[in-house]
Amino acid sequence: MGDVLKGKVAFVTGAAAKRGMGRAVAVRLAKEGADVMVTDVFASPKSAWAGDEGWKGLEDVVKEIEAVGRKAASAVANVVNLAECEAAVKDTIDKLGRIDILVNCAGTRGPVGVNIVDGDVKDWEALFDVNAIGTMVISKAVGKELIRQNRGGKIVHIASAAGKLPCPGSAAYAASKWAVIGITQALAMELAPYKINVNSINPGFFATNLRDDDATMHSKKKGITVEEFRKDEYKMLSDMVPLKRMGTVDDIANLIFFLVTDQSEYLTGVDINITGGTLMH
Amino acid sequence: MLLENRVAVITGSANGMGKAMALKFASEGCNIVVNDIQIEKAQEVAETIRAGGRDAIAVRADVSNSEDIKSLIHQAVEKFGRIEILVTNAGAAGGADLEHSDEEEWDRVLALNLKGAFMLCKAVVPHMKKQRYGKIIMLSSMGAVRPSISVLAYHAAKSGIIGLMKNLAFELAPFGIYVNCIVPGPIETPFWDPLSAGMSEEKKQAFFAALGRKEVPLGRMGQPEEIAGPALFFASELSSYVTGQVLCVAGGQPGITQSMTFISSPESEGFGK
Numbered sequence: 219m220g221d222v223l224k225g226k227v228a229f230v231t232g233a234a235a236k237r238g239m240g241r242a243v244a245v246r247l248a249k250e251g252a253d254v255m256v257t258d259v260f261a262s263p264k265s266a267w268a269g270d271e272g273w274k275g276l277e278d279v280v281k282e283i284e285a286v287g288r289k290a291a292s293a294v295a296n297v298v299n300l301a302e303c304e305a306a307v308k309d310t311i312d313k314l315g316r317i318d319i320l321v322n323c324a325g326t327r328g329p330v331g332v333n334i335v336d337g338d339v340k341d342w343e344a345l346f347d348v349n350a351i352g353t354m355v356i357s358k359a360v361g362k363e364l365i366r367q368n369r370g371g372k373i374v375h376i377a378s379a380a381g382k383l384p385c386p387g388s389a390a391y392a393a394s395k396w397a398v399i400g401i402t403q404a405l406a407m408e409l410a411p412y413k414i415n416v417n418s419i420n421p422g423f424f425a426t427n428l429r430d431d432d433a434t435m436h437s438k439k440k441g442i443t444v445e446e447f448r449k450d451e452y453k454m455l456s457d458m459v460p461l462k463r464m465g466t467v468d469d470i471a472n473l474i475f476f477l478v479t480d481q482s483e484y485l486t487g488v489d490i491n492i493t494g495g496t497l498m499h
Numbered sequence: 500m501l502l503e504n505r506v507a508v509i510t511g512s513a514n515g516m517g518k519a520m521a522l523k524f525a526s527e528g529c530n531i532v533v534n535d536i537q538i539e540k541a542q543e544v545a546e547t548i549r550a551g552g553r554d555a556i557a558v559r560a561d562v563s564n565s566e567d568i569k570s571l572i573h574q575a576v577e578k579f580g581r582i583e584i585l586v587t588n589a590g591a592a593g594g595a596d597l598e599h600s601d602e603e604e605w606d607r608v609l610a611l612n613l614k615g616a617f618m619l620c621k622a623v624v625p626h627m628k629k630q631r632y633g634k635i636i637m638l639s640s641m642g643a644v645r646p647s648i649s650v651l652a653y654h655a656a657k658s659g660i661i662g663l664m665k666n667l668a669f670e671l672a673p674f675g676i677y678v679n680c681i682v683p684g685p686i687e688t689p690f691w692d693p694l695s696a697g698m699s700e701e702k703k704q705a706f707f708a709a710l711g712r713k714e715v716p717l718g719r720m721g722q723p724e725e726i727a728g729p730a731l732f733f734a735s736e737l738s739s740y741v742t743g744q745v746l747c748v749a750g751g752q753p754g755i756t757q758s759m760t761f762i763s764s765p766e767s768e769g770f771g772k
């Protein structure tokens with residue numbers, strides 16, 4: 219257990235999913251010494267993984283953070299809803315005293331495999347709402363507080379390798395994630411005078427709850443179990459990765475830990491691929 | 500500690516970023532092979548590391564010379580038995596615009612800034628392959644991506660570093676060898692001596708401050724320690740799923756994903772003028 223982040227408070231969105239990046243990041247930052255506010259649009263998101271039935275979402279993540287000796291708070295907040303985000307920021311100040319770090323892991327994938335000519339504008343709007351507008355809204359709510367505190371800060375957003383390298387049927391997700399990169403670059407310049415570093419990361423293939431809906435749908439279509447589908451899919455995806463494995467949420471926590479420490483003081487406005495070598499541009 | 504008992508070879512580590520990396524890695528538990536052509540300064544760095552409780556040797560080698568490189572890696576392996584981390588950091592600006600460039604200078608600048616990295620990898624990778632583990636970090640330059648002055652040979656070499664890095668990352672991933680590249684923005688090191696030679700300390704500081712204000716969103720030049728942080732990231736398990744990457748550590752200067760934009764006019768004063 220480290221104390222590199224001792225005295226700091228982190229605000230992590232999208233932190234309720236059992237297998238999500240948000241939970242892993244929240245607990246890792248706590249292990250490195252930070253107190254943590256965890257938020258999500260769902261207090262307890264469903265998981266399509268066998269054995270996850272008893273998962274209590276935010277409540278369990280708070281317990282995990284407290285179990286490593288740090289303070290925690292939680293809030294149900296939709297990243298698209300400014301009032302909810304501002305209330306969660308206020309809650310953080312009331313309960314944990316300050317905010318130093320924002321890690322925005324809230325995100326959604328929407329229907330994939332739908333070409334633009336067949337696309338539904340409503341689906342696009344829903345996706346852009348969470349991934350793009352949500353990135354703006356949470357940046358606004360937390361950014362204002364960081365400026366007010368005038369102690370600098372660190373912001374990390376999650377874009378996607380699928381953004382930088384779109385494939386047929388992925389345009390909505392890809393475009394919404396390019397938006398995250400654009401917001402990150404502009405925000406980095408806007409907040410540089412306040413010594414607030416803003417960066418984003420582009421994950422490749424990761425085993426989380428993000429693909430749950432997809433796995434449920436496709437396994438039904440094929441008449442196989444979700445586990446069987448997942449095994450085939452992961453094998454196929456791993457073969458595409460130079461390091462020959464899927465990423466884990468611990469890999470994400472490793473990178474984000476670096477991005478919120480003093481080791482990255484001169485790093486801002488960049489997006490970092492975390493893809494096991496799949497993506498190099 | 501992030502690098503407990505590892506062994507790192509860092510070229511050009513008598514000064515600047517290389518020295519900052521050597522000290523930072525050592526503070527994280529790493530043993531260091533300090534290399535430079537300035538052997539006395541290299542010995543001082545090694546001495547500081549040993550005084551801090553880690554092992555270090557200083558080896559004089561010119562990275563543009565293949566015999567020197569062979570001897571450097573031989574001495575490193577002789578001393579420590581293995582090499583987990585290689586940083587191809589030694590380098591220096593050189594060259595001029597097309598009209599003032601000549602073949603001899605081109606060859607010299609490319610040998611130092613590009614061929615050296617290739618030869619170092621050739622010498623070190625067989626050891627890394629045997630242990631099926633390795634971390635290689637290369638240094639490019641913002642000017643390779645977006646020139647603000649015309650130094651053809653140097654920028655060509657530093658662009659070449661990016662191609663070398665990507666190909667090696669692809670080739671070596673199956674062996675558990677990670678290859679990444681840092682693109683520093685303007686960093687306050689002796690690298691700038693050729694430009695600031697003859698300036699008083701006060702004038703030099705004013706020059707650095709003006710450059711930082713003008714060109715960098717964070718409003719200042721970087722310190723060598725601020726490159727050592729990202730190098731530590733690439734050298735350690737913090738980068739457990741990151742290979743083949745170009746990381747611009749440049750205080751917010753527009754990086755690789757953006758199109759080429761000029762931050763100062765091509766006529767501004769610079770190396771080679």
Ligand SMILES: NC(=O)c1ccc[n+]([C@@H]2O[C@H](COP(=O)([O-])OP(=O)(O)OC[C@H]3O[C@@H](n4cnc5c(N)ncnc54)[C@H](O)[C@@H]3O)[C@@H](O)[C@H]2O)c1
Pocket residue numbers: 231232233234235237238239240257258259260263295296297298323324325326327348352376377378379380420421422423424425426427428429
């Ligand atoms: N898993 C991957 O392979 C992968 C690859 C690239 C990028 N990403 C991105 O990483 C981020 C984290 O994803 P994950 O893989 O951990 O997925 P996940 O589904 O496991 O977790 C995402 C979390 O965000 C929450 N969320 C969704 N919409 C929200 C909203 N409007 N407001 C607040 N919270 C909301 C969900 O409830 C969930 O808890 C997302 O932005 C995702 O797009 C994931």
Ligand SMILES: NC(=O)c1ccc[n+]([C@@H]2O[C@H](COP(=O)([O-])OP(=O)(O)OC[C@H]3O[C@@H](n4cnc5c(N)ncnc54)[C@H](O)[C@@H]3O)[C@@H](O)[C@H]2O)c1
Pocket residue numbers: 510511512513514515516517534535536537560561562563587588589590591592611638639640641682683684685686687688689690691
């Ligand atoms: N300082 C900057 O603003 C800047 C910006 C972009 C890139 N870089 C690059 O970063 C790297 C480190 O630069 P720095 O700023 O620390 O420079 P520096 O001049 O402070 O240090 C470079 C070191 O390399 C050594 N060296 C030079 N030629 C050598 C050779 N043939 N063999 C072995 N050692 C040799 C020098 O003696 C010196 O100790 C270089 O590759 C440089 O091109 C620097």
